[in-house]
Amino acid sequence: MSIKVKNPKDSHTIMNELVLPNDTNTLNNLMGGRLLHWMDIAAAISAQKHCNRIVVTASVDNVSFKHPIKLGDVITIEAVVTRAFNTSVEVRLDVWAENIPSGSRAKSNEAYYTFVALDQDGKTVPVPELIPETVEEIELFAGALRRRQLRLILSGKMKADDAKELKALFFKE
Numbered sequence: 001m002s003i004k005v006k007n008p009k010d011s012h013t014i015m016n017e018l019v020l021p022n023d024t025n026t027l028n029n030l031m032g033g034r035l036l037h038w039m040d041i042a043a044a045i046s047a048q049k050h051c052n053r054i055v056v057t058a059s060v061d062n063v064s065f066k067h068p069i070k071l072g073d074v075i076t077i078e079a080v081v082t083r084a085f086n087t088s089v090e091v092r093l094d095v096w097a098e099n100i101p102s103g104s105r106a107k108s109n110e111a112y113y114t115f116v117a118l119d120q121d122g123k124t125v126p127v128p129e130l131i132p133e134t135v136e137e138i139e140l141f142a143g144a145l146r147r148r149q150l151r152l153i154l155s156g157k158m159k160a161d162d163a164k165e166l167k168a169l170f171f172k173e
């Protein structure tokens with residue numbers, strides 16, 4: 001079966017959530033774990049749109065919480081596949097928190113998740129190629145290779161010596 005080539009817009013996903021009392025801590029702030037869960041779902045939807053397969057989360061890169069998100073805020077999570085490798089894809093997530101009554105809206109998080117496509121037997125399967133189109137998509141595509149090398153080194157799946165593009169950032173020949 002031939003694998004269709006896809007563009008980032010094919011995986012673009014927007015998910016909204018309303019922060020309810022059960023999502024918050026005693027300071028009425030959204031709990032980090034709840035946000036990570038919502039981000040995982042949005043990223044998985046995006047990865048599935050690219051792969052048209054069952055996908056599993058292989059890794060989550062550094063996620064920092066810039067400021068608290070409050071009870072009653074509306075969360076918008078935007079997800080898009082930045083690069084496809086062999087059986088895995090990198091998904092970028094941008095998160096905004098909006099207080100509708102006051103009209104304030106602020107970016108709260110950015111993150112990269114990696115998903116691996118599996119068949120019905122749980123075996124890894126190749127994913128469609130991704131061709132970036134816009135300047136921003138091309139930049140994210142280029143950076144994805146270095147981010148992949150870093151996360152594979154950190155997870156013990158790649159030797160630092162093999163991370164040519166990542167090393168080039170630090171050592172000029």
Ligand SMILES: CCCCCCCCCCCCCCCC(=O)SCCNC(=O)CCNC(=O)[C@H](O)C(C)(C)COP(=O)(O)OP(=O)(O)OC[C@H]1O[C@@H](n2cnc3c(N)ncnc32)[C@H](O)[C@@H]1OP(=O)(O)O
Nearest residue numbers: 041044055056057058059085086087088114116124151155
């Ligand atoms: C019955 C059906 C029901 C359907 C229902 C439908 C509903 C569907 C909705 C789903 C919506 C919710 C979706 C939530 C998604 C989860 O939360 S899934 C649950 C949490 N995740 C897991 O359980 C995954 C557990 N881990 C694994 O299964 C295996 O480690 C993996 C990820 C498949 C990788 O297996 P492996 O043997 O290490 O495979 P390996 O051949 O070495 O590597 C395969 C690829 O993984 C990459 N990889 C491996 N480790 C890493 C790492 N640490 N970092 C980055 N990449 C890595 C490799 O680089 C490689 O990529 P490519 O070079 O091929 O592109």
